[in-house]
Amino acid sequence: MTEKPAIEGGNPVRDEFLVYGRPSMGEEEVMEVADTIRSGWLGLGPRTSEFENRFADYLGVKHAVGLNSCTAGLFLSLKILGLRPGEEVITSPMTFASTANVIEHHGGRPVFVDIDRKTLNMDPARLEGAIGDRTRGIVTVHMAGRSCEMDSILEIAERRGLFVVNDSAHAIETRYKNSSIGSLGDMSSFSFYATKTLAIGEGGMLTTSTDEWAERVRILRLHGISSDAWKRYALDAEPRYETIEPGYKLNMWDLQAAIGIHQLKRLESNLARRKELFIRYDSALRELDQVIVLDTRDDDETRHSRCIYILLLRPEALRIDRDGFISALKAENIGTGIHFRALHTHKYYRGKYGYAPGDFPEADFVSGRTLSLPLSAALTDEDSNHVMEAVRKIARYYAR
Numbered sequence: 579m580t581e582k583p584a585i586e587g588g589n590p591v592r593d594e595f596l597v598y599g600r601p602s603m604g605e606e607e608v609m610e611v612a613d614t615i616r617s618g619w620l621g622l623g624p625r626t627s628e629f630e631n632r633f634a635d636y637l638g639v640k641h642a643v644g645l646n647s648c649t650a651g652l653f654l655s656l657k658i659l660g661l662r663p664g665e666e667v668i669t670s671p672m673t674f675a676s677t678a679n680v681i682e683h684h685g686g687r688p689v690f691v692d693i694d695r696k697t698l699n700m701d702p703a704r705l706e707g708a709i710g711d712r713t714r715g716i717v718t719v720h721m722a723g724r725s726c727e728m729d730s731i732l733e734i735a736e737r738r739g740l741f742v743v744n745d746s747a748h749a750i751e752t753r754y755k756n757s758s759i760g761s762l763g764d765m766s767s768f769s770f771y772a773t774k775t776l777a778i779g780e781g782g783m784l785t786t787s788t789d790e791w792a793e794r795v796r797i798l799r800l801h802g803i804s805s806d807a808w809k810r811y812a813l814d815a816e817p818r819y820e821t822i823e824p825g826y827k828l829n830m831w832d833l834q835a836a837i838g839i840h841q842l843k844r845l846e847s848n849l850a851r852r853k854e855l856f857i858r859y860d861s862a863l864r865e866l867d868q869v870i871v872l873d874t875r876d877d878d879e880t881r882h883s884r885c886i887y888i889l890l891l892r893p894e895a896l897r898i899d900r901d902g903f904i905s906a907l908k909a910e911n912i913g914t915g916i917h918f919r920a921l922h923t924h925k926y927y928r929g930k931y932g933y934a935p936g937d938f939p940e941a942d943f944v945s946g947r948t949l950s951l952p953l954s955a956a957l958t959d960e961d962s963n964h965v966m967e968a969v970r971k972i973a974r975y976y977a978r
């Protein structure tokens with residue numbers, strides 16, 4: 579018999595709430611934070627430089643510049659590439675708000691290109707049709723950690739004279755034809771937000787192979803003052819500095835880098851653990867008629883970063899909708915996420931551009947069906963068993 583869900587008065591699959599996006603942290607991070615505090619240098623400094631160098635090495639890119647968020651990196655990329663009011667930037671509607679918000683911040687217009695429901699990424703076949711006289715560039719989103727079709731995106735961009743900026747918030751470990759995402763396109767930005775695969779809590783990194791752009795990011799992130807001005811309180815430094823242009827306050831600082839340096843060392847082992855969890859989830863959930871399991875297999879040249887485990891529901895096979903499914907899982911003490919409700923359905927974008935449901939049918943399809951299961955190297959096998967048990971229980975109970 580089907581067991582009664584907790585939301586209907588049954589017993590939950592576990593007693594303690596399993597929070598979505600719990601980072602995997604160790605004693606090394608704790609010690610490094612303590613050492614940083616004791617060192618007397620809290621600002622942007624030597625630990626940030628060390629983290630930048632290690633991050634650049636990990637990705638195989640020339641420059642990595644530490645920032646306070648991925649959003650800051652996307653914003654500065656568009657500033658440096660000279661996006662002007664009225665110009666258009668092509669991006670995916672299946673993303674977090676900041677991908678399009680930064681285009682708005684420069685007075686630009688985000689132009690959405692519908693996704694492929696199998697990859698959740700912008701469909702390159704639809705890309706060229708969205709290019710017009712005012713198009714300046716493309717912001718790619720490597721959804722959940724799966725690389726976009728970079729060969730065709732880069733080929734189109736090159737032929738049409740467009741820039742390519744990567745929103746790589748999910749894609750630190752991602753490989754496309756043996757390249758890191760940071761090494762493709764003009765500039766890439768990575769996120770170290772609490773739920774990402776390299777978790778600092780807050781933080782970001784911009785990568786590029788262009789010396790001049792990296793230097794400009796270093797200046798713009800810290801008020802627009804000469805780039806090694808952070809050293810002005812150090813023994814060997816010149817206390818004067820020059821304001822070169824009106825910059826921003828978007829820099830990383832050493833307490834963030836202290837955590838980041840050790841999180842970086844865990845990236846590969848954490849990915850191996852998340853991949854195990856993916857395989858467990860996939861094989862257990864593929865048996866359910868009420869859900870769609872995505873194909874995220876790796877091959878020799880391509881690697882999924884396993885940043886988010888996304889499950890699509892089949893509402894036609896269920897008596898509850900996605901939000902009802904999430905509430906039922908919550909009552910079982912399983913936390914989930916939504917990645918994402920498509921941007922064209924959000925109030926601001928709907929209102930400003932008059933988008934209607936149906937304008938991007940593939941993104942709408944995913945938007946109404948998607949839910950993300952707990953996925954972190956910090957999860958035990960027992961935690962993951964609870965997740966699978968809860969999904970099975972809710973899917974079967976509410977099966978149509």
Ligand SMILES: *Cc1c(COP(=O)(O)O)cnc(C)c1O
Nearest residue numbers: 647648649674747769770771782
């Ligand atoms: C998390 C996320 C961001 C923003 O990252 P922050 O570091 O919080 O600025 C941008 N884009 C996508 C796709 C994200 O998931």
